[in-house]
Amino acid sequence: MDNVLNLEKIKLTTARKAILELLSNSKKPLSYEDVKEFLLMDKATFYRNIAIFEEEDIIDSFESNDKKRYFELKRDKHSHFICSDCYTIECIEENPKFSLKNYKIDNIILKGVCKDCNKDE
Amino acid sequence: MDNVLNLEKIKLTTARKAILELLSNSKKPLSYEDVKEFLLMDKATFYRNIAIFEEEDIIDSFESNDKKRYFELKRDKHSHFICSDCYTIECIEENPKFSLKNYKIDNIILKGVCKDCNKDE
DNA sequence: CTCTATGCAAAAACTTTGCAGGGAT
């Protein structure tokens, strides 16, 4: 765990370690609501540390259809699929090929209906 | 304007006409904040009518990085670029090629840094 | 002792809901 942190800038407190461990054990991005039952800290502590991690480029985040922010450890470029029905988020390792002159594309989000919800219709 | 509405189900009130006209005159999706100075109606009326339009598949919406919801009239498939710095939204007519077995992809959102903000860095 | 991290409560930002009045048919 220590190796992801620039320990000269960020002290690895219990709260921070807990957040990073939860994120690193997860296969998909998590919201505060997803993690709150596993974390003993106050939401203010969570969000404040998240802000620090983002400044230090340790994590990424994005907003989903459900109005929540989802967090994940920074890793190889990948995309996310968000289901408009069940709000499930999946990581897609294969990236759509796309470029725009003079634009920097960091993140691609695909929205639609996932295989499970697609089945139900 | 009338032709976009299924008038058997939705009465074309003054408020609804105003919303649809604003959206149809815009080249990009708009949030409530974008339109509120041009619309005389209360925000409750706006959001309630938006909900009706979405049910009837007259408009689409998505959340942006700025935590606001953006609305546009449904039209030919296209993508959106959202700038993480200035939050500007642009419509991209050319779609990234991508498909996922058993998934339905309705909407592709590209996040990154737009040409203007890219210049500043 | 000093500086940062934390908890709690309140605020903020956007959207939704309850309720009562108004308008159209």
Add this chain to the structure above:
DNA sequence: ATCCCTGCAAAGTTTTTGCATAGAG
């Protein structure tokens, strides 16, 4: 007279901020 539309105010949801205390070095 009925039914839907609207405005206003209040509530809801997620995230942020202020402030005082706790804790580490």
